[in-house]
Amino acid sequence: MEAPVLKTPVTPKKSVGKTGVLLVNLGTPDSPSVPDVRKYLREFLMDGRVIDIPLIPRSLLVNGIIAPFRAPKSAKIYKELWTDTGSPLKYYGQVVERELQKALGDAYVVKLAMRYQSPTIEAGLREFRETGLTDIVIVPLFPQYASASTGSVYQKVMEIVKPWDVIPAIRFVNRFLEHPKFIEGFAQNARKYIASYDYDYFLFSYHGLPESQIRKGDVTKTICQFGDCCGTFHAMNQHCYRAQCFETTRLLVKALNIPEGKYITSFQSRLGSDPWIKPYTDEVIKELPGKGIKSVLAFSPAFVADCLETTIEVGVEYKELFEQAGGQHWQLVESLNDSPIWIEALVDLVKTA
Known part of the structure; x- marks a missing residue:
């Protein structure tokens, strides 16, 4: 009987799949109209990680008080912010989406999403799913981690993919405040102002959070004291938003060679009567001229794209506050x-996620 001929198994060619990259920023109204602003506020503030109280009282607060009364006022401010290209936050996001796609090349598919409003996280993930991508990198565009921002993005992504039969490999960027190119980007923007004016003082203003949220993040219940606990950055406080903000300031101060005593870290945009993390930016500003400080270079390093909180709040409203208190020169350093x-920083973040 003739022995069977054994054939060498053919090894299938390896298929190189693409990686999906979802850039997620906070969000913006679809237009500066009152209905669109109200819709945005409702979605944003109904997030249990943003206003972390039980659903029923949160719904009564947001839908019965905040959204109806705040929407008309906010709509006026958004009209000041709006440009011919629409919302700056969305416009810059779309440009970054295109430029990052070029920089990463054909092995990646880059999409922009917003945590609230459009384009949605769900739409981006659905497109990845329908095109067969099973390797996804989520990049929340928040330099410092906070439950109300990055944490909310994590939760939303997991809620969306939870019922899928095939759940892709998903990697998250947690924070990037320490990335050298993030720091250098803000330093580059600042140097042109420093070269043309001798500033008395430098203010680093970050979006605020309720103290209660910071306490919840301290799982040891021993670290967070709202004082010197943010004086250094270490393993036990590295997830604290306030500590991350102080560390961001230290890195920028070092990059710009700002002397000790000529800068401060503060927090803006508080809402409601509960205590938020301090010091409050508006209260700090009122005191500066009385200390002989007549010129300030202001930074908003919690935001990678100019938006209402940078252009209007820090660039316009705080400038007026400073001048009313006796200040003479106020300049905002634009976002990245x-x-x-x-774009280079984002390439690094995606490839090392």
């Missing part, structure tokens, strides 16, 4: 927006 070094 679509700068080349920001």
